[in-house]
Amino acid sequence: MRAEAENIHLSYGAKEILKGVSINSQNREFVGLIGPNGSGKSTLLKCIYRILKPNAGQIFLDGTELSSMSVKASAKKVAVVAQHNYYNFEFSVREVVLMGRAPHKRALERDNANDHAIVEKALQTVGMSEFADRSFSTLSGGEQQRVILARALAQQTPCLILDEPTNHLDITHQLELMHIVKELDVTVISAIHDLNIAAMFCDRIYAIQDGKIVGQGSPEKLLTPEFIRNVYHVEAEIVRDAKGQMHILFL
Template sequence: MNVKAEDIKLSYGAEAILKGVSMEAGNREFVGLIGPNGSGKSTLLKCVYRVLSPDKGAVFLDGKPLKDMNYKTSARSLGVVAQHNYYNFDFSVREVVLMGRSPHKKALERDNAEDYAIVAEALKTVGMAEFADRSFSTLSGGEQQRVILARALAQQTPCLILDEPTNHLDITHQLQLLKIVKKLDATVISAIHDLNIAAMFCDRIYVLKNGEIVAQGTPREILTRELIREIYEVESDIVEDSKGNMHILFY
C-alpha cells in the first residue's frame, strides 16, 4: 500500500503544530519519522490514522482520499500501535487482540474459529501466547505493548502505523518487535526516538523539526554528524561495525 500525506497543517489554538508537512511511504517500505520532542511526529501520525483531522491538506491511501472512506474501510487498511493504551474495562489479553478483528466483522457478527486462530497466531508471533487468559491491566508496559502489536497483526492490514512503539520495551523486545514488523508484507510508518534503531530498520527517514520536514533520505544520507548536531544539538560519531552496519555514538 502507498500512503501519502500532502501539505498537512494543524494548529492547537494559535500554535501551529504542523506547517505544511508532506511525506510518502511506498508499498512495503519502512519509513521512519525522527526529530526532537514536540517536532510533530505523533501529531502527523494521528492525522494519518484519523485520531486528528488536519486543518488543511489530505492523506491518501493508494491514491484514494482518506477523508472519503468510512472508518471501518480505513481500519481494514491501517493498523496502529500507539504509545499509550488504556481500557476502562478488565479485558483479557485474548479479548484485546480480538478487537483487531472488528473491522472485518458485520454489525453484531460473532467471533468465529478463524478469528480465534488468527489471534492465537498473532500472540504466538509476539511471544505472548501463554498470557492469553491474563487480564491486560495486570501486564507490564512492555508486555502490553507486545499485545497491542498482536492486535495490529490480527487486524491484517496492508499498512502499519507505529507511534514510538519501543518506548516501554527492553532492548531484547525492542529488536524482536521491530524484526517482526520488518518481515511483514506491509508498508510501515513509525515515529522513532532511538536513532540507532532508525538506522537499523528504516528504508527511508523523514526528519521533523518545529512542525516542518527539514530532511529526508536513506539512513546513511540522513544520519550524519552535521544533521544530528543541527536537529538535536548534540555531538556524535558515526561508526561501522564488522558487518558494515552503522552506529551512532553520542558525546
C-alpha cells in the same frame, strides 16, 4: 500499500504544529519519522490514523482520499500501535486481540472460527500464545505492547503505523518489538525516538523539525554528524560495526 500525506497543516489554537508536511511510503517500505520532542512526529501520525483532522492538506491510502473513507474502511487499511499506556481493565489477552477483528465485522456478526484462528496466529507471531488466557492488566509493559501489536496484526492491514510504541520499554523489548515488525511483510510508518533504532530498521527516514520536513533519505545518507548537529544540537560520530551496520555515537 502506499500512503501519502500532502501538505498537511495543523494548529492547536494559535500554535501551528504542522506547517505543510508531506511524506509518502512505498509498498512494503519501512519509513521512519525522527525529530526532537514536540517537532510534530506524533501529530502527523495522528492525522494519518484519524485522531486529528488536519486544517489543510490531504492524505491518501492507496490513492483514496482518507476523509472520503469510512473509519471502518480505513481501519482495514491501517492498524496502529500507539505509545504505551497503562491499561487496567479485566480483559483477557485473547479478548484484547480479538478486538482487532472489529473492523471486519458487521453489526450483528459473531466472531467465527476464522477470527479465532487469526487471533491465535497473531499471538504466535508476537510470541504471546501462552499468555492468551491471562488478564491483560497483569502483563508487563513490554508484554502489553506485544499484545497490542498482535491486535494490530489481527486487523490484517497492509499498513502499520507505530506511534513511538517502544517508549517506556527497555532496550530488550524495544529491539524485540521492532524485529517482529520488521519481519512482517507490510508497509510501516513509525515515529522513532532512538536514532540508532531508526538506523537499524528503517528503509527511509524523514526528519521533522518544528513542524516541517528538514530532510529525508536512507539512514546512511541522512544521518550525518552535521545533520544531527543541526536538528538535535548534539555532536555525534558515525561508526560501523563488523557487519557494516551504522551506529551513532553521541559525544
